[in-house]
Amino acid sequence: MWSHSAGLAAARDPALLATDLADYLVRKGLPFRQAHQAVGKAVALAEKRRKGLNQLTLAELRAVEKSFGADALRVFDLKQALDRRKLTGAPGTSEVRKQLARWRKTLGRSE
Secondary structure (H helix, E strand, O other): OOOHHHHHHHHOOHHHHHHHHHHHHHHOOOOHHHHHHHHHHHHHHHHHOOOOHHHOOHHHHHHHOOOOOOOHHHHHOHHHHHHOOOOOOOOOHHHHHHHHHHHHHHHOOOO
């Protein structure tokens, strides 16, 4: 059975934000293909060192790709990651609230 704490624990898996890390590199000027490859190498390094992707040091990240900056690990802030997802239908906090309100209205519920 699903529980809030189990869902939150699953959502905090840093591997779920690997694409956000690639997007971070794209914002730094890397082509997406190169950013994707760099993050794949970072994931492999984290697995090899038996730690979470968010536990790699800046030096370890820079050994994989020099474009990583001191702000790279901020990508793993779950609240900020969800707040960045503002496209219609995205899993961001504001979009999920909109969809819940829409469905409550459609189903005639006021919760």
